[in-house]
Amino acid sequence: MFTIYENFEKNPKMMREVYCDTLIELALENEDIIALDADLMSSSGMKPFFQRFPDRAFNCGVAEANMIGIASGLSAMGKIPFAHSFGCFASRRVCDQIMISAAYAKQNVRIVGSDPGVTAAYNGGTHMPFEDMGVLRSIPGITLIEPADNVILADIIKQLAELKGVYYIRMARKNAVSIYKEGSNFHIGRGNTLIDGTDVTIFASGIMVYEALKAESILQTDNISARVVDMFTWKPVDSELIDNCARITGAFVTAENHNIVGGLGSAVAEAAAKVRPVPIEMVGVKDRFGQVGTEDFLREEYELTTPDIVAAAKRAIERKA
Numbered sequence: 001m002f003t004i005y006e007n008f009e010k011n012p013k014m015m016r017e018v019y020c021d022t023l024i025e026l027a028l029e030n031e032d033i034i035a036l037d038a039d040l041m042s043s044s045g046m047k048p049f050f051q052r053f054p055d056r057a058f059n060c061g062v063a064e065a066n067m068i069g070i071a072s073g074l075s076a077m078g079k080i081p082f083a084h085s086f087g088c089f090a091s092r093r094v095c096d097q098i099m100i101s102a103a104y105a106k107q108n109v110r111i112v113g114s115d116p117g118v119t120a121a122y123n124g125g126t127h128m129p130f131e132d133m134g135v136l137r138s139i140p141g142i143t144l145i146e147p148a149d150n151v152i153l154a155d156i157i158k159q160l161a162e163l164k165g166v167y168y169i170r171m172a173r174k175n176a177v178s179i180y181k182e183g184s185n186f187h188i189g190r191g192n193t194l195i196d197g198t199d200v201t202i203f204a205s206g207i208m209v210y211e212a213l214k215a216e217s218i219l220q221t222d223n224i225s226a227r228v229v230d231m232f233t234w235k236p237v238d239s240e241l242i243d244n245c246a247r248i249t250g251a252f253v254t255a256e257n258h259n260i261v262g263g264l265g266s267a268v269a270e271a272a273a274k275v276r277p278v279p280i281e282m283v284g285v286k287d288r289f290g291q292v293g294t295e296d297f298l299r300e301e302y303e304l305t306t307p308d309i310v311a312a313a314k315r316a317i318e319r320k321a
Contacts, residue, residue, distance in 0.1 A: 002180050002181075002192060003180070003184055004181065004194055005178060008179065008210055009177065009178060010175045010176070011149065011150050011175055011176055013150060014045065014173060015147075015149075015150060015153055015171055015174065015175070015176050016173040018154050019044070019046075019112065019157065020045045020046050020047075022153075022158060023046075023049055023082060027052075027056060031056070032078060032079045034058070034071075034074050034082065035050070035053070035057045035081075035082050035084075036057075036058045036067050036070060036081055036082070036083040037058070037059055037060065037067075037083075037085070038061065038062060038064045038067050039059055039061050040084065040086065040114075041059065043173065045173070046084065058070065064085050064089045064090065064093050065094045065097045067083050067094070068083060068098055068101060068102060068109070069101050071083040071102070071107075071111075072097070072101035075102075075108045075109050080108065080110075081109055082110045082157075082160075083111050083112065084111075084113075085113065085114075086123075086129070087113030087115055087170060088129040088132065090112065090132070090168070091129060091132035091133075091135045091136050091168070092131065098111065098142070098168075099139050102166045103139050103166045107166070108164050108166070110160045111166070111169070112169045112171055113129065113132055113169070113170050113171070114172070114173045115129070116129055116146070116170045116171070116172060116257055117257035117258055118257055118295055118298035118299055119295060120290065121293065121295045121298065122292055122294075124290060124291060124292040125289045125291050126290075127290075128290025129258075130289075130290060131258070131259050133146070133168075133234050133235075133264070134262025134266070136168050137262060137267070139166070141165060141166065142166045142167070142235065143167045143168070143189075143236070144233065145169050145170065145188065145233055145234070146205040146206040146232055147169065147206070148177075148180075148205065148206055148210070149179045149209075150178065151179075152179075152180055152184070152186055152232060153171060155186050156186065157169075172206065172207060176207070177207075179230070186232070188233055189233050190238050190241065191229045191231040191233070191238040191242075192232065193227065193228070193229050194229065195213070195216055195226070197216070197225040197227030197228070197249060198227070198249055199219075199225045199226060199249060199251070200224065200226050200251040200253060200313045200317050201226070201227040201245040201249045201252050202216065202227065202252075202254075202309060203252065203253070203254045203264065203268050204228065204254070204255040204256070204264075204309075205230060205232050205256060206256070206257050207304075208255040208309075209228075211304070212255050215309035215310045215313065216228050218306065219313055222314075224313065224314070226313055227248070229241065229245065234263070234264055235267065237270075239271040243271075243272075243276050246277075250278050250279075251278055251280075251316040251319065252272065252279070252280040252281070253281045253283060253309060253312045253316055254268050254269075254280065254283065255284070255304075256282075256283070256284040257304060260282040260284040261287050265280065265282035268280065269282075281315050282312075283303065283308050283312050284302075286302075286303070
């Protein structure tokens with residue numbers, strides 16, 4: 001069960017701090033918790049973990065493929081590894097190792113890819129993963145998750161300490177807008193319906209959840225009833241919820257900080273096509289590379305804003321008519 005705030009504000013605590021603090025909490029209870037990083041302990045906020053558990057923390061250097069191999073080997077020995085790098089390096093650079101050493105070998109590996117999409121900002125196009133979820137989505141059995149705020153991130157990390165399989169968590173490092181109240185808990189593989197509506201459903205994840213909630217308020221002023229869903233699990237996508245939303249609203253918008261090719265829009269469209277096809281408008285990166293800039297500039301440049309979602313919702317409803 002979960003509850004959301006009525007007024008949304010940025011949390012003063014960064015998501016990377018939540019990641020580190022949650023792993024420390026888990027490691028105090030379970031000596032099998034292991035942290036691996038690719039020479040990014042400052043960026044990932046993991047220095048406190050490395051200082052507290054020097055025998056359970058490994059800096060693998062700028063050798064991400066080797067890091068995934070080490071994580072897979074630790075898993076084979078019964079350990080619970082969490083491996084972090086920037087999202088671009090934690091996906092496309094290590095795709096083969098995730099496929100063979102982790103997934104094919106049926107290991108239990110958790111991979112955290114930080115700075116997704118435009119949140120990479122000044123790191124620029126080479127470090128701006130618009131494709132990470134798409135690269136990994138075709139790997140059999142992998143689970144792909146993008147938490148929207150601190151509360152859901154902490155809950156997911158705690159769950160992953162107990163679950164089996166290969167998981168990729170797409171995590172913004174800095175301050176997120178608080179969506180969920182403390183005490184909320186979440187079911188991996190099921191979307192969260194944040195607001196009910198009857199005219200159109202907006203499926204969003206990560207930083208786009210807040211944009212979707214703002215879009216819903218604007219659409220209300222035009223007498224449009226929008227349903228907002230936090231689809232934080234991209235794979236396995238919640239097909240049952242998608243079918244239910246298609247039946248009730250008959251039109252979809254997807255909103256993602258990712259390339260629309262192979263991303264959340266693709267996952268939702270594939271699921272809908274199997275059960276109840278509806279008009280779908282996709283708000284996301286239109287098959288482009290990243291670039292250097294502030295996050296605000298990049299959101300405008302790649303059409304990842306509240307007005308973009310509002311316009312897409314109206315187009316989807318018009319197509320339904």
